[in-house]
Amino acid sequence: MLHVTKSFLPDLNEYIKYLEKIWDTHHLTNDGPYVKELEYKLGEFLEVENFIFVSNGTIALQLAIQALGLKGNVLTTPFSYCATTNALIWEGCKPIFVDIDPVSLTVHSEQIKVAAEMSSISGILTTHVYGNCGDLEKQELISEEMGIPLIYDGAHAFGVKYKGKSIFNYGTVSTCSFHATKVFHTIEGGAVMTNDRNLAEKIRGIRSFGHKNDDYFDIGINGKNSEFHAAMGLVNFEHFSSIQNHRKTSSKLYDSLIKDPIIKYQYNSALDRNYSYYPIILESENQLMQVTNKLNDQQIFPRRYFYPSLNNLPTVSGNACPISEDISKRILCLPLSADITESDILKISSIIMSSL
Numbered sequence: 001m002l003h004v005t006k007s008f009l010p011d012l013n014e015y016i017k018y019l020e021k022i023w024d025t026h027h028l029t030n031d032g033p034y035v036k037e038l039e040y041k042l043g044e045f046l047e048v049e050n051f052i053f054v055s056n057g058t059i060a061l062q063l064a065i066q067a068l069g070l071k072g073n074v075l076t077t078p079f080s081y082c083a084t085t086n087a088l089i090w091e092g093c094k095p096i097f098v099d100i101d102p103v104s105l106t107v108h109s110e111q112i113k114v115a116a117e118m119s120s121i122s123g124i125l126t127t128h129v130y131g132n133c134g135d136l137e138k139q140e141l142i143s144e145e146m147g148i149p150l151i152y153d154g155a156h157a158f159g160v161k162y163k164g165k166s167i168f169n170y171g172t173v174s175t176c177s178f179h180a181t182k183v184f185h186t187i188e189g190g191a192v193m194t195n196d197r198n199l200a201e202k203i204r205g206i207r208s209f210g211h212k213n214d215d216y217f218d219i220g221i222n223g224k225n226s227e228f229h230a231a232m233g234l235v236n237f238e239h240f241s242s243i244q245n246h247r248k249t250s251s252k253l254y255d256s257l258i259k260d261p262i263i264k265y266q267y268n269s270a271l272d273r274n275y276s277y278y279p280i281i282l283e284s285e286n287q288l289m290q291v292t293n294k295l296n297d298q299q300i301f302p303r304r305y306f307y308p309s310l311n312n313l314p315t316v317s318g319n320a321c322p323i324s325e326d327i328s329k330r331i332l333c334l335p336l337s338a339d340i341t342e343s344d345i346l347k348i349s350s351i352i353m354s355s356l
């Protein structure tokens with residue numbers, strides 16, 4: 001059976017070494033030594049001044065929204081996982097959807113500007129979907145000129161560089177998810193990253209109930225993560241580069257086998273990618289269902305990431321976004337993982353091409 005992804009697991013002995021130390025120290029959670037080590041190592045690797053390890057990528061978004069005090073209307077993307085929209089609504093904000101660019105499938109900078117000028121907004125929250133992005137400098141400029149914060153949901157973007165610089169250096173705050181299905185994972189986990197020291201202080205505080213010992217300074221939540229999760233991150237980080245290389249080779253093989261009429265998804269040429277997903281765009285939803293059924297018959301399970309367009313979620317009453325609505329119906333992510341084989345990819349591609 002082949003699923004859209006398969007979580008990487010290191011050799012068990014590598015993890016056990018860390019567990020033995022946890023048993024020695026009895027330090028299980030609350031900013032322990034492994035959490036601190038992971039924060040230091042990932043902060044350096046991702047070139048961010050403040051790296052805050054949290055319990056998942058959803059709480060990372062909520063902490064960012066809270067810390068920046070976003071209220072009322074917030075511009076956001078309709079093409080992402082539901083957590084992006086839900087985090088806004090959970091924090092009492094109203095998502096105003098900005099339609100996507102039909103190539104990168106990320107929000108269009110010009111559209112952000114138009115939407116921001118039309119309604120009063122307190123911030124922008126958009127996603128580096130599949131680890132891709134639009135014109136980040138232009139988006140930063142819009143945020144600066146309008147004096148509104150810009151949050152990037154970088155759940156898919158671990159290790160991605162834009163113009164040679166870590167993608168997490170752009171915007172006011174970036175977040176990431178380290179869920180078990182991601183290119184780099186800590187089983188469950190996530191991060192909030194910012195180069196603004198005061199904001200980072202605030203986020204660290206509210207991650208931990210808003211108090212330090214007997215000093216109660218804020219209304220916080222429990223967004224901490226444990227030593228067990230941090231240990232998994234420290235082990236997996238050692239493997240990240242070889243995982244990324246394998247995913248790159250696998251993606252290039254798909255590239256050579258998937259042909260017209262299937263549209264290959266295009267990445268921004270200024271990116272060093274992480275090969276987190278392999279999306280293909282079909283001509284119609286019918287064709288997508290046809291391909292999916294043929295794959296399912298062979299126990300291969302791609303995923304409709306991301307469907308439906310978030311403005312059409314049954315739980316949300318969103319404004320129309322024709323491009324996102326159309327693409328969401330026709331896009332499919334193919335299996336990609338740290339141990340997918342050449343023969344898996346040959347088989348998947350051959351089923352797809354012969355089913356058309």
Ligand SMILES: Cc1ncc(COP(=O)(O)O)c(C=O)c1O
Nearest residue numbers: 056057058080081083155177179
């Ligand atoms: C774009 C996006 N944002 C946020 C999240 C939420 O991350 P988590 O599952 O770690 O809460 C995900 C999860 O897959 C995601 O894809």
